[in-house]
Amino acid sequence: MEENVVFVQGNEACAEGALYAGIGFFAGYPITPSTEIAEVLAGRLPRRGGRFIQMEDEISSMCAIVGGSLTGNKVMTATSGPGFSLMQEALGFAVMAEIPCVIVNVQRGGPSTGNPTHVGQGDVNQARWGTHGDHSIITLSASNHQDVFEMTVHAFNMAETYRTPVILLFDEVIGHMREKLIIPEPGSLPVVDRLRTSVKRGVDYHPYLPREDGRLPMSDFGGDHRYNVTGLYHDMWGFPSSNPQVVESLLNHLMDKIETNVHDITRYKEKYLEDAEIILISFGSAARSALHTVENRRSRGEKLGYLELQSIWPFPSSMVREKCASAKRIVVVEMNKGQVTDAVKAAVENPERVFLANRIDGELISPTNIKNILRIIQGKGV
Amino acid sequence: MEENVVFVQGNEACAEGALYAGIGFFAGYPITPSTEIAEVLAGRLPRRGGRFIQMEDEISSMCAIVGGSLTGNKVMTATSGPGFSLMQEALGFAVMAEIPCVIVNVQRGGPSTGNPTHVGQGDVNQARWGTHGDHSIITLSASNHQDVFEMTVHAFNMAETYRTPVILLFDEVIGHMREKLIIPEPGSLPVVDRLRTSVKRGVDYHPYLPREDGRLPMSDFGGDHRYNVTGLYHDMWGFPSSNPQVVESLLNHLMDKIETNVHDITRYKEKYLEDAEIILISFGSAARSALHTVENRRSRGEKLGYLELQSIWPFPSSMVREKCASAKRIVVVEMNKGQVTDAVKAAVENPERVFLANRIDGELISPTNIKNILRIIQGKGV
Amino acid sequence: MEKFRMVFSGSGGQGVITAAIMMAEAAVIHEGLIAVQSQSYGAEARGGATRSDIIISDKPILFPKVTQPNVLVCLTQEAYDKFSPIIRPGGLLLADDRYVMPRKKVDAKQVNLPMYQTVMEKIGNPIVFNICMLGALIGLLNIVRTESVLAIIAKRVPEKYVEMNQQALDLGVSMAVPLRS
Amino acid sequence: MEKFRMVFSGSGGQGVITAAIMMAEAAVIHEGLIAVQSQSYGAEARGGATRSDIIISDKPILFPKVTQPNVLVCLTQEAYDKFSPIIRPGGLLLADDRYVMPRKKVDAKQVNLPMYQTVMEKIGNPIVFNICMLGALIGLLNIVRTESVLAIIAKRVPEKYVEMNQQALDLGVSMAVPLRS
Amino acid sequence: MGTREFIRERFFPHMWCPGCGHGTVLNCLLRAVEELGLDKSNIVVTSGIGCSARISGYVDFHSLHTLHGRALAFATGVKFTQPELTIITPMGDGDALAIGGNHFIHAARRNIDITAIVMNNRIYGMTGGQYSPMSCEGDIATTAPYGNIDNAFDSVKLATAAGASFVARTTTYHAKEGISILKKAIRHKGFSVVEFLSQCPTQYGRRNQMTDATSMLEYFKTHTVPIGSEKAKGNPEILERGIFVEEVRTEYCEGYEAMIEKISS
């Protein structure tokens, strides 16, 4: 047991989660504040027969993990804003070609080179919309190292289940901070393995024809089935087509496989929501301060509630709507100009109840900041 | 006069608009369906002493125009989805460093390589959120060649006025279709020139200190003032700073200079809105079919109205809210899964009035498609 | 005027798109009409069967695509097979003798002319096949005047080829005029 | 237990962050306490003045940053000048004799020890300066036990250096214990 | 016919223009694979975007049709995670050396066991005839209407300098030589580059006084010579053909295996 308790950075917790989930291949390019993920895996993967490569840039890192996924591996890359921007084209390829992979973005202050060693949460909408063309995407987050670990495992699970890239959106505070992590025993967390086709050699295999249950079994490159993978619209064998019916149904499939499974994908944490008059919604490191505030006020009898989004995309609109149904005020705590706030507004009834409590100067929003903003929202001034 | 009437592709109209606006430098990389813009300028720019370069990719194209803008030129690049994804990092640099430039994205079917020779309008949200970190952006569109020309000029004007990248979002239909264009006489359309500082050599010049009116006069590289340009957060001289106050106020400035000027930036066209019961909102090539539908129904006495968004970002929320105040139904006609629809929903009262009329199969949405969708919306079945 | 919804179809090198542009440009620049021209592409900028849509009218044209052409030109069998089903009943279908063998019953006026053969015989250069086709169309319908197309040719074609083009245009007109209904 | 909100500050090579991690790790792994540790960076991953925040408590720690430390360690003058104003009234300020000259009045218990000098005299290697500082802190306060830190040292430090580290730790403890309040 | 076994017949006739050299490269590649007696299921072809890149759809191997310029980056992921596979990466000249230049030099530097074929037609075929980094000075292209002013890369020199351990050049005219070079390249353990001069009559020939495939092949015949021929000396118009580099050096995946061995012992 003792050995399973470690005191690590969030980035290390993420690497540990990836190892737990069975990562076979990591390709990346260093960038603050995500680099430690690569550094840990550079040491650990070769010892387990896995593979680590430092590529020439983020574009090639993203491409390489797609290649590595096709040979049957669970794969991941990690980066931060500038690198994430560079990955967008290849990320779209993974969406289109339905390649399971995990992309970690440890957010720092943006835009551009921005504020590299400081925290930010400004890439939430980019995770959703950064690549061109309509599509859907899964994006997860976490506010402490146990969750970082679990959400990393969940990310791999979702990637394999839905044959899709999954984005993990941490931030500088979570990535660099050290705290306790208990590494679960093997088997105690569910791990979804690559679903491989049972179609035999010589029998027609359809890499892009969903099964009854919506899943698409894969066949490893080098294995029995020689099929085609492309970023063009394609038919059920993977061959290019611009036939309008093919195009329409593929795009609908790509969106629906995620949007209709929002329930399965969604992860959140809640506290004191039953009778909450003010609900703080948050994610990532900001959620720590939000929870702090809520605990603090509750201990003084004030009816605050806490809702932490551990999955942001697909946005769990109906969950949020229900949880917030009877709150007087909903305050979204985030370190950007209101990206999740907008999503919450679109989700709930009477969006005029929704307020933004934010900080955008590179410092972690503190319980004091939130307190002051709450006072203003409640009409009490500062 | 005769010579001023030409029969051209939308891409050519865009190039003509750029020449009218005084483009001095174009850098680009070919991609369907935008390539003709580069091709026209490759022929025309050298004849006017301007400069054309084909770079090694889209990343460098975007970087090169930023460099060319700093020497005092009006600059542009043109691309389509995959290239636009690659430009995101450098686009964010232009946002952060406040470099005037115009980026044309002639949209094709996405995501990924998608449907390269077919139309799509799926990059609307990417234009807003494609680069990492919070920021704001100006995005324009057009539905016919005269408008393409004018919006191109407007794009340059907005870029120079607000010292910011401006995105022109056309689409394959507009880009490749040929129709008439009347090239206006010089002087008949307003052209905003580079605002240069009047600060003399030897006097302290602040490249990042807004004037009273919010504008930031520039000084050409090679000129009197040697300042610093960076993608990091920076002070009023352009030197890096992670001071929280500096960070906060710069980000607020970058957003506010655009968001608070939405009125000046906004361009739209309307028809029959006064008494409209159903308003069709559209943009780009889809707007042609929307207008067709409206004209057609009006001639039969039905109260349809038409609102074409020629500027999409910053989203003209209050204009849209006002125009739609008394409509029973608002139907957004677009060729994606509802990106502008979401923005309209967020803008108007009673968003349950808002419907999406779309087509996503690579074919131009037709008046017949819209007619059928309207029937369904009106509860009449098909 | 009548609204012409035309589709020109053929294969890559036949100049179908050039012909379409010339026709539409002539209408706009020299006839004061309104016209839009568009084309389908194969993968990226190339491909097998080529199609160009042209609409010419005296009123604004919004939707630029032709779903049911009242004028259809087919210069290959492939194009004929693919597009003849979409012609508007009563429309005009112009095809070339050599390349197209009308196989299906079409509710349209079918005109099959030996354009290619005539061009090869009289001019000897297949490059102006498309211009001869334009001439034939002009001969059959009142869309634009020959002079208008000629003016466009003069502008677009290197000087030494203008005459050859003119010859081809005239050939087409003269082949078609007798058939004019 | 008391909640320790600590800031360790100094310059690049002094091992301030390592010390912070060891302290916090010892608390978590060997004392069953809860701890978080974080640090500020300069440009990208490097920079001049180093600061590490550690919070140790027996209750969950949410906000991981320290705004008002009740324990402040300053190993350079720059760090002292920068951070001494934020110390919580009544807190403990530990500084090194050689590097820091207390200039301002601070509402805290200021302890200036000749840690560097003693390390150099007794051990002769500046690399364990930070460990001596840890020892001093342990000597002054009931945060973690010496054995816990030693266990961490044994895990993290190459074997041949373990003894030297232990010596430094003991040095620090012995310098501080007499001053314990 | 042997080649039939290696293609996906239902996509034939292919989409390349009449006389396009890319078809000949495909032809040579299939024969090389056949003669080497490779197992189709052991071969992965990755390609980028371009006319050339469409080759991956035509071969009956595992095929990965990726993004413009990125084929080698994807290929690196495939090879590194499954080193037993044979990886062949045909690319257009723009694909390989314009947008893809960085992956090209880095794959070469790593000496990872991939066979990169540069299908060099000195033009962007698919997008309609813009100049490429292999276009020659003075070439006419849609984006160089007054003649290209850019210098061309010498892909042989570039690949060599970057670290490729097998570097060769041939042409579609010299198809027999092409087959034999491809065989050696595929067999070679390490990064192999085979530049194949390939004609694009449609976008290059038409604009540059070579109206059809045969005249372009004639050009390849008369303007290339075997390595070391006197004719090439001092005449920049004449290119050398053959195998320029063929060296045994540690291959990347092997280097990684060796590291794993080292640390586990």
Place this chain on the structure above:
Amino acid sequence: MGTREFIRERFFPHMWCPGCGHGTVLNCLLRAVEELGLDKSNIVVTSGIGCSARISGYVDFHSLHTLHGRALAFATGVKFTQPELTIITPMGDGDALAIGGNHFIHAARRNIDITAIVMNNRIYGMTGGQYSPMSCEGDIATTAPYGNIDNAFDSVKLATAAGASFVARTTTYHAKEGISILKKAIRHKGFSVVEFLSQCPTQYGRRNQMTDATSMLEYFKTHTVPIGSEKAKGNPEILERGIFVEEVRTEYCEGYEAMIEKISS
């Protein structure tokens, strides 16, 4: 002191670590500019991201601190639109040759008149010591804890093969030579590459048995020789220094001007 005139003194002491070779490169650059008697307002320095890239903030020229790897792409836009300016582009080895490798070879190919300085410390300094494409086999880095298995580029060969018309290498130990090479490089009309071996004691030295700047400079002293020295022959550990290429070839902006002239006459 002459150099003071060319720096932005308020940012000194700079942020580089004690003994960082990048300071010496800055020192040499300032002296080269001074000795050439250039006008500060005529110089543009563009840089990317990295410790090295911070150099642009310290010089009192027009300065453009861009994105990791992209300095040359921005520089191309500056130079091409204002050819009278002198453009200097200092880059880290990762900046220039990992993420920026493509812009490097393409700027070289175009032979555009930019002076590219590769501040080669064989490591990623700013992000904390990951290996770079210039790291040597066996080097320890945070991402190569068991020793680097990647081959290094030879930037001189790469630049030469890509088309640079001036290519040189020197070290921070050989500062006098460095100044003289920089002067020639800046004066040279065309793309110039100067590789400057530069020590990173913090991230490279510490991990690779060189604990301080002086031992690293000693290494540069003993492990480099002037071009052509016997000692370098057959000893891969010894690198040659000096000017490898210095050729007069059409510069890109001049080529463009010539084209404009041609079409307007």
Place this chain on the structure above:
Amino acid sequence: MGRPKLKEIVINRDWCKGCGVCIHFCPKHVLEKDAFDKVVATHPENCTCCKLCEIRCPELANEIITED
């Protein structure tokens, strides 16, 4: 093995695009185009089975079948 003997020249007419490469470079002028711009073997008797037409054909349309 000796010199191979021709059994048959097979032209896949559906695939041949009439580019003329095989005709132009056939050392023995074995091939010609027909009225539909497709290749036909008009002089198979001259064929030396060098197979250059086969391996150069961009369409894989050309096959020289030898007796063996």
Place this chain on the structure above:
Amino acid sequence: MGRPKLKEIVINRDWCKGCGVCIHFCPKHVLEKDAFDKVVATHPENCTCCKLCEIRCPELANEIITED
């Protein structure tokens, strides 16, 4: 010009980071570190004004002023 004559060795103590490069490579052992790890010129009389310390100093902290 002749051999330059030393006027003054100026060390900018605020900039010097004590890396020791100038000291180590000074052929005449002119320089030393003080207790604060900053450089001082302890033997200026030996200085030959080769200026190697000046041009190698990563901090621009070192200046050999000659008479001229």
